[in-house]
Amino acid sequence: GIDIVEDITDYQNGDFKLDQAEIFIEFENGLPLDAEVTAYFCQADTAANGDVVLTRINNRKLDQKIKISAAKVNDLGDVVKSTPSKSKITLSDDMIEDIKKINAVDFTYKIKVPSGNVNGVFLKNTNGLAAKVYAHLKANISKTEEK
Numbered sequence: 001g002i003d004i005v006e007d008i009t010d011y012q013n014g015d016f017k018l019d020q021a022e023i024f025i026e027f028e029n030g031l032p033l034d035a036e037v038t039a040y041f042c043q044a045d046t047a048a049n050g051d052v053v054l055t056r057i058n059n060r061k062l063d064q065k066i067k068i069s070a071a072k073v074n075d076l077g078d079v080v081k082s083t084p085s086k087s088k089i090t091l092s093d094d095m096i097e098d099i100k101k102i103n104a105v106d107f108t109y110k111i112k113v114p115s116g117n118v119n120g121v122f123l124k125n126t127n128g129l130a131a132k133v134y135a136h137l138k139a140n141i142s143k144t145e146e147k
Contacts, residue, residue, distance in 0.1 A: 021099070024136070027085045
C-alpha cells in the first residue's frame, strides 16, 4: 500500500517542480533484541504464474541501513517499552525517476542479543518489529488566470 509512486507522478505531471521530497522509514522495535535493518526500495511486478516478484531499484542512495536498540525489559522479563527509530532520505533531482518506480520495500534484518544479563524474556504475539514508510512532498504551486 505504498502511494509514493502515485504522489510523485501527480506532482511530475503538473507544470511545476518539487521543491523538496523526503522519504521516511519509521521502526518500532518491540523485541528485546538489537536490530540492524536494511531497507531496499523495490518495484513489484506480477509474474506469469501470478507470483509477485520484487526487483530492487538500482539506486544506492535509496538503500538505508538503520540500527535499532532493543526494547526495554523489566526485572520479570516482560517487554515494557518498545524502541522507536526513524530514518529520513532527502531526495535529489536525480532520484525522482527511480522513486516513481517504488511500490514495495524489502527489509532484511540482523538481530542480536544485547549486552547485559537477562535470565529470561516473555514474548507475546504483540511483540515484534514494525515498519512504516511514507513521503513528504513540497512544491510551490500557483495558477495564473488569463484575462
